[in-house]
Amino acid sequence: MTPRADIDVRPIAESEFADWQRALNIGFLREPTLSEEVLEARREQFTPGRSVGAFDDGRCVATFRSFAQELTVVGGATVPADAVTNVTVTATHRRRGLLTRMMAQDLAAAKERGDVVATLIAAEYPIYGRYGFGPATTATEWTVDVPRAGLDPRRAGPEDGGRVDLVGGEAVRKLGPELHERLRRAQPGAVSRDELWWRTATGAVRFHPTFQEPYYAVYRSAGGEVEGMAAYTADDHWGDAKQPSNTARVKWLTAVTPAAERALWLYLCSIDWVTRVRSGWRAPDDLLPHLLPDPRAAAVTTQADWLWVRMLDVVRALGARTYGAAGSLVLEVTDRAGLAGGRYRLEASADGTGVCAPTTGSADLALDVAELSVLWLGDESAVRLAALGRVREERAGAARQADALLRTSRRPWCPDVF
Numbered sequence: 195m196t197p198r199a200d201i202d203v204r205p206i207a208e209s210e211f212a213d214w215q216r217a218l219n220i221g222f223l224r225e226p227t228l229s230e231e232v233l234e235a236r237r238e239q240f241t242p243g244r245s246v247g248a249f250d251d252g253r254c255v256a257t258f259r260s261f262a263q264e265l266t267v268v269g270g271a272t273v274p275a276d277a278v279t280n281v282t283v284t285a286t287h288r289r290r291g292l293l294t295r296m297m298a299q300d301l302a303a304a305k306e307r308g309d310v311v312a313t314l315i316a317a318e319y320p321i322y323g324r325y326g327f328g329p330a331t332t333a334t335e336w337t338v339d340v341p342r343a344g345l346d347p348r349r350a351g352p353e354d355g356g357r358v359d360l361v362g363g364e365a366v367r368k369l370g371p372e373l374h375e376r377l378r379r380a381q382p383g384a385v386s387r388d389e390l391w392w393r394t395a396t397g398a399v400r401f402h403p404t405f406q407e408p409y410y411a412v413y414r415s416a417g418g419e420v421e422g423m424a425a426y427t428a429d430d431h432w433g434d435a436k437q438p439s440n441t442a443r444v445k446w447l448t449a450v451t452p453a454a455e456r457a458l459w460l461y462l463c464s465i466d467w468v469t470r471v472r473s474g475w476r477a478p479d480d481l482l483p484h485l486l487p488d489p490r491a492a493a494v495t496t497q498a499d500w501l502w503v504r505m506l507d508v509v510r511a512l513g514a515r516t517y518g519a520a521g522s523l524v525l526e527v528t529d530r531a532g533l534a535g536g537r538y539r540l541e542a543s544a545d546g547t548g549v550c551a552p553t554t555g556s557a558d559l560a561l562d563v564a565e566l567s568v569l570w571l572g573d574e575s576a577v578r579l580a581a582l583g584r585v586r587e588e589r590a591g592a593a594r595q596a597d598a599l600l601r602t603s604r605r606p607w608c609p610d611v612f
């Protein structure tokens with residue numbers, strides 16, 4: 195169907211928030227009528243100028259929101275990101291170009307503002323590649339079959355002098371933000387969280403009527419420092435022979451030291467009645483399986499693309515991260531939206547820093563901005579993308595050299611959904 199120019203795409207006024215929120219819920223197949231309480235809670239997410247709607251005859255039929263975020267890159271620097279979320283087009287108005295219009299407006303504004311990249315978590319894989327986004331991190335979920343893990347059933351807690359305690363939501367709101375700051379500043383692919391994140395995660399603000407209050411476990415080192423925290427829920431399931439068979443579901447687990455990671459996973463795998471632990475979305479190289487005497491007890495339940503990145507400023511994006519080797523690489527970047535295309539030379543030094551600038555020199559690798567966005571955080575291999583026909587070597591060996599520069603020893607990971 196042809197796009198309809200009479201459908202207005204524009205930032206919403208605060209007075210239109212309830213209508214916008216109703217459209218958002220319909221697009222995400224949630225209940226169309228929101229309680230006053232949920233509506234009030236969600237009002238906190240209203241971002242003036244960046245909560246966009248499409249209106250047909252005065253009724254909201256599409257939603258789109260973006261907000262300011264910081265994304266950590268390889269080496270620990272952060273770049274300003276345009277975080278895209280709440281994208282819906284009501285089924286009566288789909289495939290008429292409304293998402294394309296909202297995205298084009300948002301990316302142009304982000305570029306103008308000076309954001310280095312745009313980010314999102316994609317509901318479905320085929321939606322965002324056409325706009326220059328590529329999947330830059332992967333998330334893995336394991337299900338631990340606790341009785342098969344080989345753990346000592348008499349285990350009574352950490353053996354490193356540290357301790358695990360259960361705390362309430364208030365303590366999480368107090369201790370969590372600093373802990374997460376430590377994690378995300380050292381974790382490529384991690385993003386900033388605002389204070390509202392902590393209030394919604396702990397139920398102080400409720401976006402969904404069905405919020406289940408989690409248990410919160412905190413790990414303190416022998417020196418008393420908070421180094422890790424996990425939020426989990428448990429179901430109430432009993433087998434036919436009166437055997438407890440409960441599943442603990444980890445909502446999030448933040449650990450800034452390997453000791454904290456070990457202590458929290460082993461705690462979760464030692465709760466009486468719990469026979470299965472679902473890990474929640476973790477880095478694909480998370481330590482979890484190898485903390486168990488029998489790593490096969492941790493089976494991969496899901497593995498999927500996670501954070502999608504869309505580079506807006508190649509010079510600053512490549513200049514912000516560090517590199518695994520010294521070398522020079524010229525990239526011919528195509529961008530059909532005209533935001534980040536061009537030919538760029540990356541010069542990486544032996545100290546790990548890199549400088550990127552436009553060049554007229556001959557290209558080593560030719561690729562779309564979506565593929566460069568995929569390679570940027572170091573998780574994907576240029577050699578692999580060349581084999582798939584998604585990057586082209588203009589100089590033999592350039593893909594292998596790109597891998598030597600860009601790839602990392604630990605994989606990038608984004609712990610958040612937004």
Ligand SMILES: CC(=O)SCCNC(=O)CCNC(=O)[C@H](O)C(C)(C)COP(=O)(O)OP(=O)(O)OC[C@H]1O[C@@H](n2cnc3c(N)ncnc32)[C@H](O)[C@@H]1OP(=O)(O)O
Pocket residue numbers: 221222278279280281282283284287288289290291292293294295314315316317318320321324
């Ligand atoms: C970051 C987030 O918020 S993720 C959440 C995304 N939202 C959802 O998944 C909710 C349910 N889905 C929807 O609301 C809509 O289908 C949207 C928002 C995904 C797409 O909106 P539309 O207005 O229909 O997209 P639009 O008409 O601009 O489509 C542009 C192109 O993308 C394609 N496309 C859009 N959505 C999809 C999809 N889900 N799968 C495959 N192709 C798609 C269209 O076919 C079109 O292709 P063409 O240019 O070759 O004709």
